[in-house]
Amino acid sequence: xxxxxxxxxxxxxxxxxxxxxxxxxxxxxxxxxxxxxxxxxxxxxxxxxxxxxxxxxxxxxxxxxxxxxxxxxxxxxxxxxxxxxxxxxxxxxxxxxxxxxxxxxxxxxxxxxxxxxxxxxxxxxxxxxxxxxxxxxxxxxxxxxxxxxxxxxxxxxxxxxxxxxxxxxxxxxxxxxxxxxxxxxxxxxxxxxxxxxxxxxxxxxxxxxxxxxxxxxxxxxxxx
Amino acid sequence: xxxxxxxxxxxxxxxxxxxxxxxxxxxxxxxxxxxxxxxxxxxxxxxxxxxxxxxxxxxxxxxxxxxxxxxxxxxxxxxxxxxxxxxxxxxxxxxxxxxxxxxxxxxxxxxxxxxxxxxxxxxxxxxxxxxxxxxxxxxxxxxxxxxxxxxxxxxxxxxxxxxxxxxxxxxxxxxxxxxxxxxxxxxxxxxxxxxxxxxxxxxxxxxxxxxxx
Numbered sequence: 363x364x365x366x367x368x369x370x371x372x373x374x375x376x377x378x379x380x381x382x383x384x385x386x387x388x389x390x391x392x393x394x395x396x397x398x399x400x401x402x403x404x405x406x407x408x409x410x411x412x413x414x415x416x417x418x419x420x421x422x423x424x425x426x427x428x429x430x431x432x433x434x435x436x437x438x439x440x441x442x443x444x445x446x447x448x449x450x451x452x453x454x455x456x457x458x459x460x461x462x463x464x465x466x467x468x469x470x471x472x473x474x475x476x477x478x479x480x481x482x483x484x485x486x487x488x489x490x491x492x493x494x495x496x497x498x499x500x501x502x503x504x505x506x507x508x509x510x511x512x513x514x515x516x517x518x519x520x521x522x523x524x525x526x527x528x529x530x531x532x533x534x535x536x537x538x539x540x541x542x543x544x545x546x547x548x549x550x551x552x553x554x555x556x557x558x559x560x561x562x563x564x565x566x567x568x569x570x571x572x573x574x575x576x577x578x579x580x581x582x583x584x585x586x
Numbered sequence: 587x588x589x590x591x592x593x594x595x596x597x598x599x600x601x602x603x604x605x606x607x608x609x610x611x612x613x614x615x616x617x618x619x620x621x622x623x624x625x626x627x628x629x630x631x632x633x634x635x636x637x638x639x640x641x642x643x644x645x646x647x648x649x650x651x652x653x654x655x656x657x658x659x660x661x662x663x664x665x666x667x668x669x670x671x672x673x674x675x676x677x678x679x680x681x682x683x684x685x686x687x688x689x690x691x692x693x694x695x696x697x698x699x700x701x702x703x704x705x706x707x708x709x710x711x712x713x714x715x716x717x718x719x720x721x722x723x724x725x726x727x728x729x730x731x732x733x734x735x736x737x738x739x740x741x742x743x744x745x746x747x748x749x750x751x752x753x754x755x756x757x758x759x760x761x762x763x764x765x766x767x768x769x770x771x772x773x774x775x776x777x778x779x780x781x782x783x784x785x786x787x788x789x790x791x792x793x794x795x796x797x798x799x
Contacts, residue, residue: 472669472677491671511674556630560681 370521370542370567373453377523380449387438391431398427457537461502468508468515468528471557473548479581490580494563497580499573500543508534516552519565525551540567616690621698624691627682628699636702638748640710643675645751649704651735654742655696657772659683663692666770670763675754704746709796711749711789718794721787724779725795733798740772745799749792756780756788 369375417424463484465476475496479488484507498504508517510528518525522538548563568576614620628647632638636648647655661667662683668676686692725733728741735743744752758764759780765773783791 467671469674470678471681474671474677476671493669493671493677556627557678557681560685 368521368542368544368546369523370519370540370544370546371523372539372541373449374521374523374541376449376452380445383445384442387442391435391438395431454536457505457535458503458539460505460537462499463505463507464496464498465507465509466496466517466528467511468517468550468554468561469511470513470555471550471561473517473550473561473563475563477577477580480577488581490577492580494548496548496563496565497573497576498540498565498567500540500567500569503537503539505535505537508536513554514552515550515554515561518549518551519546520549521546527552543567543569613688616694618694618698618701620690621694621696621701624686624695625698627685628695631678635705636699637705638707638751640748640750642678643751643754645748646705646707646746647699648702649746650699650742651737652693652696652700653737654735654740655699656692657740659686659692659696661770661773664769666767666773667764670758670766672761673758673763676758676764706746706799707748709749709793711753711792713786713789713791713793715790715793715797717787718790718792721783721791722794725791728775731798733795744795749796752792752795753788756783756792757785 369378419425419428462478462482464478465484467474467476472493473496475492476484477490477492477497478484479486479490481488506517508526508528509532510530512530514530515528516525517528519538521542522540524536524538526534526536528534544567546565546567548565550558550561552558554561566576614623628636631642631644632647633644636646638644638646658667662676662680663686665680667673668678668680668683670676683692686695728739729735729744730741733743733745735741755764759773759777760783762777764770765775765777765780767773780788
């Protein structure tokens with residue numbers, strides 16, 4: 363597995379499998395349609411002394427080339443819709459009980475992260491603010507509150523398969539549970555001005571000890 | 587058919603060579619030409635003549651000394667500036683500075699900015715210059731009686747800056763949004779001198795600075 367394909371959250375594999383499933387279903391139909399298309403071109407190619415024939419498409423034996431695939435595609439659609447709704451519900455509509463909470467604020471052209479301090483409560487005096495640097499603990503469920511200070515942004519962590527728009531004036535709640543420790547990219551995936559391309563940050567997913575140590579160090583650094 | 591193909595090849599080859607030449611990413615050597623090229627990135631916020639834009643809190647930079655622009659750009663890159671959650675204009679500037687990533691980029695664009703004619707933007711605040719003159723006594727050591735700065739003390743000229751920009755920076759220094767990074771030695775020096783100023787005193791001293799033009 364290449365580093366780009368790390369599935370770093372509990373739902374990353376679900377999203378990947380859904381995309382793979384859609385790709386396979388669509389791919390099979392694409393190959394079948396192209397195969398039949400070229401087979402028909404070859405079968406009914408120009409031949410000596412044979413006139414072309416106009417087909418109305420109303421005859422049953424002709425119409426079934428449309429109706430049978432149509433019905434089969436609808437069956438495939440059912441699989442896709444059921445799979446997609448299932449993943450959507452799990453990622454976007456279900457909110458599992460959090461172990462911790464963070465605030466993510468987008469602005470041209472940086473990400474500000476508000477972490478809870480040692481009390482593990484957001485919006486208290488010991489909160490830790492960082493710019494372009496998010497710290498979380500592995501195997502913990504986080505709720506995030508996503509906000510924007512100016513224009514549309516989109517909070518994206520590819521290894522977690524998260525992508526959520528940030529909208530000025532709104533606080534959008536979501537969740538994630540990182541499962542792989544390491545340092546990964548955070549990016550903005552909504553064109554937000556001339557600096558959009560360099561609006562990048564990093565997330566450190568740490569084990570419990572390292573994370574506690576970071577909270578301790580960062581708290582003492584920000585204490586007035 | 588083959589001959590036709592060769593004709594096309596002969597016709598397209600020069601066009602392809604021109605296209606490849608146009609794609610050549612080699613930048614001009616460090617200096618004014620490259621500086622002018624890089625400055626195109628600054629224009630949307632700071633304006634074509636470096637006059638700044640108050641609506642987006644982009645200050646006038648035209649005519650600032652090369653050493654100062656260089657130092658600030660390096661500060662943005664290193665995270666001394668523009669990496670505090672409360673410094674919104676700084677957060678906008680920082681990625682722009684980070685994008686100057688080739689050898690000679692910072693020097694070139696700084697040289698170009700220094701070559702622009704200073705604009706001396708009009709006052710927008712209403713401080714009391716008389717009271718500000720008393721506070722300015724502290725500033726004289728580094729910024730000079732004429733407000734033209736002192737490169738040896740890493741103190742920039744302040745007479746040509748927007749007054750709202752100076753106020754924002756004084757507030758940033760006082761709150762620690764600027765000058766609090768342990769490696770920002772000169773910013774730390776400036777910060778100490780802002781701690782005693784309240785908001786009115788800041789506006790007063792800025793009003794006095796504007797009289798030095």
